[in-house]
Every structure is written in C-alpha cells, then in structure tokens.
Amino acid sequence: MIVQMKLTAGKKEANRVRDFLYRQGFVVKDVSSDNVAIFGIIGDTKALNPSIIEAFEGVYKVVRIQKPYKLASRDFKKDDTIIQFSDRISIGGDKFVVIAGTCSVETKEIMEQVAQHLVKNKLKFIRGGAFKPRTSPYSFQGLEVEGLKLLHEVARKHNLFSVSEIVAEADLENFEKYIDVFQVGARNMQNYSLLKVLGEKTTKPIILKRGLSATIEEWLLSAEYILNGGNPNVILCERGIRTFEKYTRNTLDISSVLAVKELSHLPVIVDPSHGSGKYSMVEKLTLASYVVGANGAMIEIHPKPEEAYSDGAQSLRLDSFSHVISEINKLAGTIK
C-alpha cells in the first residue's frame, strides 16, 4: 500500500501516520520526492483498511497494491484448483462440465425425466432449487426439504451428483444429508454469515454465484470468506450482472471468466440461463463460455418450459439441450 501526503502536509502529520503504521507492525519505506511525502507500507496489508489511513490529517491518497484477497488469488496458488468428485469426475482444470436441471425441483416425474436425459447425454450433475429466493413473496418458494429429498433420491438412482441452493444456515444439516454441491445464489453472495458457515462447517463444494451488482473483486472477496473458513472447494459462477440493458434479463459478463482466470486459481463456470433470461440465447452463450475457457456451464432445462414453476422462459427443452451438448462436443473436437 502506498500513502501520499498532501503538498501542504508537514513532517508532524507524516510522522503521525508513520507511527500509527509502526504500531500495527508494518515496515514503512520512505519514497518521498522533492516536495511531497510518499511512503510504502510493507507487510501483509490485507486486513488494513485504506480509509483508516485516509482519515489522518494531511493524507492525500492511499493506493492498495496487494490484492485484498489472498487465498483466492493466483499469487497465493499458481496451479488451478481441481475439485475431485470421484476418480474420473472433477470440476476445474481442462474439462468443461455441464450441470443441468430445472430451476426449481417440481415433481418426481419431472426430475426423473430430467435425470434420464442427463444420463443419456453422459452428464454427471443434476441441479434443482428447493429453497427459492424469489423476488416476489407470492411466487413459488420451492418444495424445501421435500425438494432436497426428491433431488437426492433421483440423483442417487441415476448415479448423478446433486446441486441445490442453500439460503440459510438452519438448512445445513439437511443439505449435508441430501446434496452434493451447495449453491450460493446471486442474492446471497454478500450474506457473509452464510459464507462463514459454509467455510467453517462443511467441506462440500460450493458454487458461488456472482452478485447482481458485484464487482469481480467483491465476488473474489466472498470466495475468500469460504476459503478462509477452511473450505477450499469453491467454484465461481458468472450468471450475469444488472446493467441498464433491459432486452436481456441480465448482462452476461463473459469477460469476467478471463479476469477470474487471471486473478484466481478457482474454477469458474457460466450460467447462460440467468445470464440472458432467454432460452434462444443459451446455446450460443454456452459455446462462448467454452471458448473463453470456463470450466463448465450450468443450464436450466425443463421437459415443458411453458409449465415450469419458475424460469420457464430461460429453460431449454430437452431436445434443444441435447443439441447444446452435441455442439459443445463438436466445438471441443475442432478446438483441440
């Protein structure tokens, strides 16, 4: 971190800042120029809040050089994190993994149909929300624990891994019992008490979705909460951010995949369904995700989207979904 004093600041003010930093255990290196005092703070500054230094009289500017997150950063760990589910199934590294399923867990028949379709396409992960954080309290809120059980049953029967969204610490015990991968939704990306619990009380993989208006740095800091709690199994998920654009439900920030790959060792997947809100865009956005180097995609599908309890407009019919998979396989063949 670099501190620049105001031109008008005297020695007394600079010394006050310096003394404060010494007392915190930092080494302070003077890099002043002729007429302005500048010094570098050497040490682990991730817990040092720049605005505390800015509060000192005579300080003009404080610039952070070190990233505010550590465990999530590529500087800390050079190699890609690969989350292993079994001998041959993993997320991260070179593979592109597709997770798919309905937005909400609905009926056993639907989940069964979806599971059979995933198996037919040689996929290994089934998703379905049982606790739905809906914008309106009058919208379908999910089947809750019954939904988790249903997803669990179908996943086990077909040898699939289950993915579902956790919204509260109180549900942790049931998630441990029934679910293989916990999703933290966009609305909860900054629910820091939930993130701490998922860091400290479980080692199950966590899909951490990017918040509706979260910067990449904020997103990685949320990942840091989970990592810092002791759970190394974090998968980031770009699901679009809110911009002024209304034609699409969200603006899928495809470049964030590249940014995250530079900044972090964590796997990153893309959700083209919430990222666009339109089923007609899902295939091409999935292919784009593959091209930019994402580790996978999470896609909403439904046997009859027009009857879906939630997010039908962005859900692919099963045959269209099979087409996405065959296009991905074709693309993988042409790229490699």
Ligand code: PEP
């Ligand atoms: C979902 O995956 O169904 C969901 C609610 O996603 P998000 O948190 O990205 O809106």
Ligand code: MN
């Ligand atoms: Mn959804």
